[in-house]
Amino acid sequence: MSLLLKPISRVFLFQSNFQNPRAIPNFSSVSASCSSSYEAQKMVRQFDPKIPIEQAITPPSSWYADPSFYAFELDRVFYRGWQAVGHTQQIKEPNDFFSGRLGNVEFLVCRDDDGKIAAFHNVCRHHASLLVSGSGKKSCFTCPYHGWTYGLNGALRKATRISGIQDFIANEFGLIPIKVAIWGPFVLLNMDKEILPEDNIDTDQIASEWLGSCSEILRLNGVDSPLTYVCRREYIIECNWKVFCDNYLDGGYHVPYAHKGLASGLTLDSYTTSIFEKVSIQSVEGGSKETQDDRLGSKALYAFIYPNFMINRYGPWMDTNLLIPLGPRKCLVVFDYFLEASLKDQKRIAFRLQIMETFFCRPKSREEKRTKLSLREA
Ligand code: FES
Incomplete structure (x- = not known):
């Protein structure tokens, strides 16, 4: 039993950090430290958007090479708003999935038996192993580390050798969802918004949120x-x-x-x-x-x-x-x-x-x- 208790306590540690999907990047040391973030913000303040284009100059080289600026822009640019990550042909049929990485965030996108598209952090809720890699077809996701198994709706179906562990509620250990949407042939993710698994797909606002006023032109x-x-x-x-x-x-x-x-x-x-x-x-x-x-x-x-x-x-x-x-x-x-x-x-x-x-x-x-x-x- 002691062998089992140790990982379970870690589960709760992960749970507390994963309540907000946005917390994952911080947990994985995505965000810049306070001082490096301050340095990056100082660099950004050098930019004056009011300068007419005729008087504009090339941004400083630090914007292209400084690690703190890179960490800052991951947080401010890539972990906010809609991001294209693939296309619908990659999840054309039920049970199709693909995985990817944006900054330090591992994600997977899949289509379940009913044709519903979902996206999750590609991180096992037990000890945070990467759950799947590449792309293909799967009826469930089984963690390669200790065999926890998740449905394509993200629900934890099986936690191996868990019997006897008190207060373990499987429903609380599903994969962390990411907001996903489709526009045209493109699959988009948004890590900025907290969602519930049941309202994972938002198609109404996608065109204006992602493309602004030019969706019709496209x-x-x-x-x-x-x-x-x-x-x-x-x-x-x-x-x-x-x-x-x-x-x-x-x-x-x-x-x-x-x-x-x-x-x-x-x-x-x-x-x-x-x-x-x-x-x-x-x-x-x-x-x-x-x-x-x-x-x-x-x-x-x-x-x-x-x-x-x-x-x-x-x-x-x-x-x-x-x-x-x-x-x-x-x-x-x-x-x-x-x-x-x-x-x-x-x-x-x-x-x-x-x-x-x-x-x-x-x-x-x-x-x-x-x-x-x-x-x-x-
Ligand atoms: S890390 Fe243990 S089952 Fe996934």
Whole structure:
């Protein structure tokens, strides 16, 4: 019995810290310490949003490299509001699930037998083992450490060798839910709001909360149209996550020099940028009909959704770039490709992916920089 009592006492320790899902990041030392948070806030105060864009200067390097600033922005940027974490094809059928990590928060998203989507902290309520990894299909989640088993609704179904333990109420040890919602083909999480398991999904306010006033513009441009999922590719990049965002948001400034092939197929004079509350939309027209190919179409739209999600819609294609911070100087970018179903053939797909490879993998450093490359056929 003594062997059992020790872990159970830890259970209650975890329970008390997990009452508020927002407490998990603190428990996992996500938040900056008081002094480093103070330093980070001092850095933020250097930013004056009232300065006109014509007089703006590049943010200080500390915003891109200082560990305390990184911890501060995880708390203030990524643990608040809606965050894109995947797409609905990953949980297309009952019992499908996928897991991931945002900052120091491990999460899992699943679809239960009834088709209901739910999300939880991917942390066992016993001794906080990671519960599942990767993605796939499961009818329940069994902890690899001591075998506690949870249903896809998060309820604790079985606590191994628990008989004889007093005052243990299984209902109190379900997985901690995370607020989850769907917009178009995208799965979103919100770690900012406390929820009860039974009201886990909120679809009413999602468009305005996530996209502000431009959700209709994105709809009209086919961002939420039913395309077929093609594949995923992932790249680890040795830079702060905002460097990738800065590049994306430079209004095509780098395109004539860094992407000469792409530039030759675009009418760069038509480049426009429209800024909304949480979204920036860049668009550009394709070149002449003779030079158009299906990676460009007649018009390309590049939507950046604060803080780290990009949607590129062009011709019959859509690809999304999800930028996941891995530290002050490292990030992971996840590309998901979608295509009009009638045009899904291997030659077209291989051609498109080959072009993307040239953007990410310069000839000399191709093998070093591509640390993880995966292609999963839909
Ligand atoms: S950590 Fe013990 S069952 Fe999960």
